[in-house]
Every structure is written in structure tokens, then in C-alpha cells.
Amino acid sequence: MVKKKTIRFIKKNPLATIGALVCVLFLLVAVFAPLIATHDPLEQNFSNRNRPPSAVHYFGTDNFGRDVFSRVVFGARISLPAGFLVVIFSCVFGGIYGAVAGYFGKTLDEVLMRIVDIVMSFPSLVLAMALAAVFGKTMSNAILVIVLVWWPKYARMMRGLVLTVRETEYVAAAVALGEKKSRILFSTVIPNCVAPLLVMASADLGAAILMFSGLGFLGMGTAPPAPEWGAMVSDGAKVLNYWWISVFPGAAIFIVSIAFNFIGDALRDLLDPKLRNLE
């Protein structure tokens, strides 16, 4: 019974299945990185620099003679959690912020949304770089910085959703029953707005990882020896003859981003209660 359902799901959503498999694969890689990696990702070997992919170094070696394969594997331990944290924090903060603005409306809404406008009026990468420069280069700062430039779009989206939901009759019904405003917001309004937000969040996971890597590429993310994908692409870009140094971490970024996008699409269908519970 369960198997049949699974098979049907796969047939209906081939892309989502691929996306999910790829994500699981990368998560496993992140968890079991020490077992999978063939070398120490930080170990330098100057007599063995810039070697092309081979049986010993699957993805070749970089400028310092470090094993690119092992670095890509350990990179999953940085990029995936970073992406998740960015999206979770932005989504929760931006979501509640936007919901409060949309639900209570009036002056509060005006004030809150003007703040959003101010943040959004800066190019996000530039703002992130500026903030990163102020806070200093650590992984947690990089995450914080991206959250700071990202939450406004969740706030805006949530506000728009709340504006439509709060006018529905089932919200009027809740008022008529004597529910408190705060309870209506959290138990009726937000649950009915959350699906599109989650879809956006899962599709954004890829972009978050991309942005995190972008900061890394620009030297604003993690500090140098750490095997961060964006930083690795940046290293390789300086020595274009040795394509493998950039291509493999770049491919990792690309594959993970696109896999999360596929999942985001499928999530939208799954989270619609009208489609759930149908035989």
C-alpha cells in the first residue's frame, strides 16, 4: 500500500524525486564527510600542486596541493547548514514580521513596511558585503548578514498573504466566536499563509547557498583555510588553467541549488490541503 503510493508519487513528480535524492545524498555526504573524504581537506602538499583529477585525487588538487574532492565533501558541512539557517531565520523572522504588519495594519503596518522598503532599497549583496566587513569574517556572521538582507522579502510576501486571509469569512467566524486577536493571527491566519512561504523558502535554499558561496567567493564569508565552496571557486578562478579547482565546487553549488528548487516546487502541491487526503 505504502509502496504503491510512493511509486505513484515518483511517477507524478520525477523532478522532485531527483531533487530529494540529491539533497539526501548531499546531507549524507555532509554527515559522513570524514568517512567519504580521501584526504584531510586542510592538508597542504606543495610538491603535489594543481594536479588534474586522477585515481588518487578524484577531483585533482588545488594551488596548495590540497585534495579538491575532500574539500568539496567537507564543504557540504559548511554550505548546507549555512543555507538552512539563513532560510529558517529569514523565514521565521520575516514571516512573523510581515504577518504582524498585515494583520494589525494601519500605522504599525506603515512603519514596519517602510523599514522593509529601506532594507530592500540596498542591493542585497552589496549590503551583505558591507555588513560582513563590519562584523568580521566568520561563518555565523556570514549567515547573520545574509539573514539581515533577506528577511524583508519574506515579510513582504507574508504581509500580502495575510492581507487576503484576514478578510476571509473564517477569520470573521473566529472573531465572532470570541477568539483573541493574537490567537487568530497565530492559529488561523498564519497557518493559512504558510504554504506559499514554505515553497518560497525551499526554493530559496538554493539561492541562500549560492549567496553564501558568493560571499565566500568575494572573500567575505568564512576565513581562508575552510573548505567553503564559493571560496574554492574563487581560488580556482585565479588559475584558470587548472579548471578542476573551480568546476567541482561550482558544480556542487549548482546541483544543490537546483535540487532544492525542485523540492520547492513539489512542496507547494503537497502543502495544499485540498490535494492532501485525496485518494
Added chain:
Amino acid sequence: MAEKLLEINNLRQYFPVKGLKGADGKPAVVKAVDDVTFDIYKGEVLGLVGESGCGKTTIGRSILRLIEPTDGEVLFNGIDVLKLKSEAMRKLRQEMQIVFQDPYGCLDPRKTVGQLISRPLELHRYGTKEEIRKRTKELMELVGLRPEYYGRYPHEFSGGQRQRIGIARAIALNPQFVVCDEPVSALDVSIQAQVINLMKDLQEKFDLTYLFISHDLRVVRYICDRVIVMYLGRIMEIADSDELYARPVHPYTKALLSAIPEVTKERRVRERVRLQGDVPSPINIPGGCRFHTRCPQCQEICKTTEPPIKDLGDGHLCACHFA
């Protein structure tokens, strides 16, 4: 005469229209409900009829403060509902409930039937979890839903069943007063009868008082004890149901009643009062009697003077110069 449950005095509900100026240069307002006064007696079914946009629904919602009225008084057992602080208001809501027009829109799609019906019980501390669950199932049976449907979601039900869920939720706390906001107009005719009968049964069984808003005059005739006829935010005529249908006084009421399609044995051609034109905009209500632009009996006085509401005896009120 029976005891008054609700007194509605000079209720006004104006909505400002953004970016539009009226003739006097002030911002324009839609006068959805314009100085309406009436009483609702304990245990009666009071009909509220009128064309679309005449303010029927707005009255229902203003009384329950789902929208805050601009002005006026709503006395529920002598307490002015409009002056209550939010905490007291939420308590009072147990006594005043509403059944909505749209059975598809009034149920939270993310909650199960059980959650929907048990929520008012939980909210107003009906009892322990077990008691609430038991009561919820009783309610479901009472409105004709199988208790096995407890865990189902609203989208799994038909319009009629959804309306039953809405009714169960409204009567869960044994309210004294229920606003029925066109409860059957969104349903198929065959289902309408079932739901109407259910509402009538519940009303008799629990001695409920209904404000029954509708534009279907046949339904109103069937279920209501008294009827209020509204036009453009104001009351035109109030009378007992039988009286109103037998002896309508206001020309607008006559026009409405003559519009009811009828099946008769003889091929009698009924005298049909046809109204000319459309309802005027509630932003720009005609001076004098607001019905004069369409009234077949319009005289000079109607264009200049707003008719007062006259008492014709036996609770029959009518706002017409010629009543």
C-alpha cells in the same frame, strides 16, 4: 408582547470611500446602514429582506461588531454591546452567533470538522477534553452530520454539509441569538429546504432567536415571524410575516412581493409592479424619500421630504407618506 432581546437604535454604518469627494467637498461615504431602529423579540425569527447592497448583511455584522458601527446603540438584554470592552465583548459572543452566507469561505480549510466545532467549546471553557469531544459529536448528530466525520477536512464535504458544520459551530454554546446571514442562498434549491428545516427545528428546540437575512422572499415567508424590508440602508416596512405578505403597504414591498414567481392553476395574469431603473448609489442617496426615484406612486412631497416611520398598529410600521 414578548420580551425584547435586542434593541437596535439609530444604527449607522458609514464606510469612507478613499479618494472620492462628495458633492459637498467632504470625503465621500457609503451609507450602508443609515439610521436604523428596530427590536428583536425573544424566540422570534425576524426576517431582513431587501435587494443586494441595501445593507442587510452590514446590519447583521454591525450588531455582532464584526465591523464597528459608526454610530448607534445595540442593546442586548439591556447591555449596550457597542460600548463593551474587548474582554467583555468576547465573553458576550457566546450568546450571539452567526451563520455565514458562504459555506466554502467560512470554515478554516486547515482545521478538521471536529476542531472547528469544538473550538467554541474550548474557548469558552465548556468542560474537560472528554466532555468537549462528546458534546462535539452530539452537535454533529444534531445537525445531521455523521460523528465519524470528526477528523475530516471541510473540503471533503458538500455545500450543504459545510453549512451544517457552520450551524453546529454557531449553536455549540447555546447562544440566545443567531444572525443567519443568507444561510441558504449559496446552496442548491434541493439542499436549501433541508438546511432551512434544520434551522427551523433547532430554533424551536433551543428557543433560539434568529435575525434571518435573505433576499429570497419565499424562504423568509416560510421561516420568519416578522419581516423587515430594507431599501438603501433604511427600513421601509416592518410587519408580521402574514400581515406583510397579505397586506403590504409600502410601494417597495409591493414591488418585491409581486416579483415572487408563483405557480397557479388558473393562468391568471398577476398584477406585476415593475420597478424602473437601478438602485441609486449609496454614496449619493436621493433626497426626500430615498425610494422616490423608482416609486410608481411618487408625488411632489416624496422628492422633498423624507417620510417618517408611521405606526399602522399591531407592530406594522411603514416609511411612506401615503401609508
